[in-house]
């Protein structure tokens with residue numbers, strides 16, 4: 596099978612979920628080198644939101660608000676989203692204003708590790724997309740916030756493909772994140788609280804449901 600052609604083919608189909616102002620925001624974010632969710636991720640997310648019909652979404656890692664706005668557009672939920680980098684917080688604020696989203700969005704400013712313990716749930720859909728080395732640390736608090744049937748989606752779990760390499764094949768500076776992501780994958784696939792599947796969508800995603 597020609598994997599490159601297959602990927603191009605799939606990507607061309609994945610452009611469907613985006614149009615209008617969100618497509619413009621995506622272009623602006625990419626032009627500014629802001630790491631936002633890929634089209635395949637948008638497509639999966641839209642389908643999951645339609646299936647789950649969440650009331651309350653939690654996002655860890657806002658960046659400039661693209662995925663939060665995408666989730667708002669594709670659900671009736673409110674979105675609580677966390678970002679700790681001031682320039683991104685400012686950009687997200689502007690974008691939430693520009694899209695008239697403040698009646699359904701709450702932007703929490705600060706480090707997710709510090710903010711999560713103070714949050715009250717429940718959240719029936721959680722999107723984890725912040726520091727990849729911190730996913731395992733977020734997990735206990737995330738589980739606390741998820742009622743039975745809640746969905747946890749985590750992005751970039753393949754670490755650009757390096758997660759499959761032996762730790763010795765990974766650059767020394769990337770070894771900690773590599774080890775931690777493997778531990779996260781092990782935790783979500785072996786958790787008694789979650790049913791998890793790992794999906795080769797975008798840069799790899801885990802999709803978990805709370806038992």
Ligand SMILES: C[S@@+](CC[C@H](N)C(=O)[O-])C[C@H]1O[C@@H](n2cnc3c(N)ncnc32)[C@H](O)[C@@H]1O
Nearest residue numbers: 631632656658661662678679680706707725726
């Ligand atoms: C991949 S980007 C998020 C992209 C966004 N979800 C989207 O697709 O539009 C990750 C963001 O998480 C933020 N971040 C990283 N570690 C964080 C932490 N511990 N607490 C809060 N935000 C964090 C980064 O500053 C960055 O803007």
